[in-house]
Amino acid sequence: MLNQQELVQKYNRPAPRYTSYPPVPFWINPPSSTDWISHIKKNYLDDVGVDLYVHVPFCESLCYYCACNRIITKNHKNEDSFLEALLNEWQIYKNKLGFSPKINSLHFGGGTPTFLSPKNLEVLLKNLLINKSPSFIGSIEIDPRTCQSEHLEVLSQNGIARVSLGIQDFDPDVQKSINRDQSPEMVSALVESLRALNFSSLNFDLIYGLPKQSLTTISQTIKKVAIMKPDLIAFYSYAHLPDKIKNQRLIHEIDLPSPELKRDLYESGKKLLLENGYEDVGMDHFALPSSYLYRAKVENKLQRNFMGYVDKKSSILIGLGPTSISDSSMSFVQNMKDLKSYKDKIAAGELPLELGHSHNEDDINIQRIISELMCNNQVSLLNKESLPFWDEIKQELSLLEKDGIIEIDDDLITISPRGMGFVRNVAMSFDYHLRQQINKTKFSQSI
Ligand SMILES: C[S@@+](CC[C@H](N)C(=O)[O-])C[C@H]1O[C@@H](n2cnc3c(N)ncnc32)[C@H](O)[C@@H]1O
C-alpha cells in the first residue's frame, strides 16, 4: 500500500474544484434569457423562496495570490452607479418573473463587499430584503482591512448574521510575499466587535501552500486562530495558475512550498485544528461542534452551492453583479465579467447574461454523485451502468480502492479515512465532460 506522500505524488494533478457540476469551462447549450426565466418560474416554491448572491467586485489593494473576480481601485466614486445597476438588475428579474420572489438567503461575496460605504450597503439591503422568508439567513465576506464599525452595525441591524473574514495567514513574511498586511491584533479587535454585536457565526478563510509558509509559520498561524476561536474555518489549498491569473506572477516561484511540503502544511494544520476542538466537515472545511455546519453534517443536511458548504438551500440561486453565477436546478447562467458591459446591458433593460449551461440527465446524476461525495463522503450509485464512460469509471474506481482512497461495497462508494484529501480525484472519475475535453482546460492541482 502506498504511503501518504506516495499517494500525493500519484494523485496530485490538475482538477476542477467542483463548486458546481459541470464546471464553468465545460458549459454548453446556454439557455436563452426567456428559457432562463421560465426555468426559474418552473422551480420556484413560494414557501422556500430563492437564494440571492451579490457580487461586489471592488478591492482597494491586490493580494498577489487572488483568484477571485475583482477590480482593484481606491476610487469610491463608482459606488453609486454600481449600486444603481445592482438594484436595476433585481428589478429586471422581478419584472420578467412577474412577481417579487421571497428571499430564503442572501450572501455577499467579492471582491470586497465592505468596499461599499455603510450607507450604500444599507440601501442595498433594505431594497433586496423587502420580501424575506421567516427563516432568512444572511452572510457576508469581510476583508478585516476595510471594515468599519458602521458596517457591522448595518449588517447586524439587517439580519446578516454570518460573517466570514479573509485571514489567509498571520505570519509577517508570508503576508509581505502576498501583499496582504494585516496584524493579528487588528483581526482580534474586529472579532471582539463582532462578538459584542452577537453575530451568530464567524468563519476564517486560511490558505496553505502560500509563499514563505513553513511548518513553523502554519502552526503559529493556527495557534493564533485557535485563540480567537471562530466557529468555522475554511483551510483552502492555494490554487496557483500563473498562466491564467496574471497577478500570481508577482509571487516568486522559489518561495512556494514543494507539493510534499504543501501536503505536510495541510496535515500539520489539520492536526492542530483537530487538537483545538475543530471537526473535519468536508473538503477544506473545519467546524466547532457548536457550529451550524457541524450540526448539518451530523444530521446529513450538508449541501453545496457555488460559494461552498451550506446547511440549507433553495432550488434557485440568483446571482446579481458582474461574474455572478445563478442556478435554476435545470440550468446555470453567469453574468458578464466586464463592468461596463454589465452596466450597459442592465441600462438597456436586459439581464446581463454571458455564459450558461442547460443540464441533461447525465449532468443531474453526476451533480448528485459529486455533491454526496463532498458532503457525506459516501454515495450510492443508482443505475451505474447507464453513466457515461461507465467502463472507464469502474476501472478508475478499482484503482482508487486498491490505493485505499475509497471502499466499494456493491453500489456504495465510501471515501476512506486516508482518502479524505483526495475527494476531488474521486469526483473527477465521474466527470464525463472532463473525459471528453481533457487537455483543453487548465485547472489547479487537486492537492
Ligand atoms: C472574495 S475573498 C474573501 C473576501 C475578501 N476579499 C478578503 O480577501 O478578505 C474569498 C477567499 O478566496 C480565497 N482565495 C482567493 N484566491 C485564492 C487562491 N488562489 N487559492 C485559494 N484560495 C483563494 C481566500 O481565502 C479568500 O479569503
Ligand code: SF4
Ligand atoms: S483576496 Fe479578497 S481582498 Fe484580496 S484581492 Fe482577492 S478579493 Fe480582493
